[in-house]
Amino acid sequence: MTAVLLTGHGGFEKLEIRDDVAVPVPGPDEVLIKVAAAGINNTDINTRIGWYSKGVTGATSDGGADGYETTNDDDASWSGVALSFPRIQGADCCGRIVAVGKGVSPDRIGERVLVRNMLRSYVGYRPWECWTFGSECDGAFAQYAKAPAPETYKVDCDWSDAELASMPxxxxxxxxxxxxxxxxxxxxxxxxxxxxxxxxxxxxxxxxxxxxxxxxxxxxxxxxxxxxxxxxxxxxxxxxxxxxxxxxxxxxxxxxxxxxxxxxxxxxxxxxxxxxxxxxxxxxxxxxxxxxxxxxxxxxxCTFQEDEVFENLVSYIERGEIRPNVAGTWPLEQIVEAQKEFLSKNTGGKLVLTIPQ
Incomplete structure (x- = not known):
């Protein structure tokens, strides 16, 4: 599959677009999602440049293009634990379930879904602990992604994939x-x-x-x-x-x-x-x-989120109580251009990558 690999902390040169990445295989209680769109967030850039490291004291924009010389790889993730590379980033995932792992009903295949970006199942739902989708595990900057079934939510609405991907x-x-x-x-x-x-x-x-x-x-x-x-x-x-x-x-x-x-x-x-x-x-x-x-x-x-936060968000979408604010879209292979626009702060609203099908 096509995917963007983060090969280490640093500048845009650490983002490598590949078309020979293995499609992930869903394990027990996981689903495989064909990704349609993935939003861009500060956390994606912060992780790439190692901004979370205590050695960094400047603004995100200071190192957005080239990274920071003062980054310490050992504490450069949001959780303070060193990341393993390569990593597929992308905290926002909108797509359709195309396969399921053991213990997941095959009836879920075909659902249009959002993945909760702060994952609790991988840490046993312990209080104040979570993984970020696209940080502690691979995320949505790829044609396919796997995610925990209980934290992958079916969403019924008339929004576009890009609009849904702007949310998580x-x-x-x-x-x-x-x-x-x-x-x-x-x-x-x-x-x-x-x-x-x-x-x-x-x-x-x-x-x-x-x-x-x-x-x-x-x-x-x-x-x-x-x-x-x-x-x-x-x-x-x-x-x-x-x-x-x-x-x-x-x-x-x-x-x-x-x-x-x-x-x-x-x-x-x-x-x-x-x-x-x-x-x-x-x-x-x-x-x-x-x-x-x-x-x-x-x-x-505010980092950790109780389960009801994302569940409430999905309900607001389905009841039409909120509306998306997408400022622009780019194809996945133009991720660098999209992140440059994000860092410019010239555009209000969310920027979203569309994934080749």
Missing amino acids: CAWSTAEGMIHRAQVGKGEHVVITGASGGVGSAAIQLAKRRGARVTAIAGGNKAKQLRALGADQVVPRGDPLSDHVAPQSVDVVLDVVAGSGFPELLQALKRGGRYAVAGAIAGPIVELDVRTLYLKDLTFFG
Whole structure:
């Protein structure tokens, strides 16, 4: 089959397109999926460049093309455990089941499915543990992928394959943050990186719960974000206090971090909640601990997801409560061009690879 192999941590040269890769064989309780489309996410690039290594302190974009000289391969995965190479990346998988392993009903063959990107079955459903599809196991940047049957979900909707493939990683990350922070009706929520996959998903998901949303993104994205439901858009780089009163925000959903972190805490009310699932502007921030404890703030680091997060997401899709936000598609063999566009941050919404059939 055709697949993109990640051969090590580094720049684009570590992505090798091959057409002689063996088709995976589903084991017990697994299914084989003919992949139709696979979304691009920060985690794919972070893993390729080794950004998760503690030796890296810069923004994702700093090493997006060439990687980092300070990466330590021993801790360069999101889990802190060294990856084995080659690896087929791709956390987002939309396709159809074409074969099943022992213990899986053959009636599932033909289902159009999404794979939960945070896999729990491989670690025995232990609390706070999971594998990422395309990191600890091979993922969707290939014509075929295998996945655990219980974590491969049939989805009935009229969306295109590319639209469905835009959902798993970004939308489950956003829903996971909102779930952990228990966003409620009428609350004021600030969302950083709001034009990206996670941010634009968080706008819809927060509005679905009745929240009032302030989105932070490039000024040229304001019209698009308002169309997704944002009540207010703050141009990236503007002082947040010029647009949002101090101590007026109930929840911050952050995927940016970096130098703007202190402003987010100043905007939070006493007893406010801060949920974070990314640090594209840099992982090292300035924290005045007095702000944390004197305002009785609660921090949520959001990676692990309870089962209901992805299950709820599938139900929202099937009930038509959310809509996809696909900004562009590329064929699999143009993965480098697609990742360059992703890193440019010029396009709002998700970028998706289509897989040759």
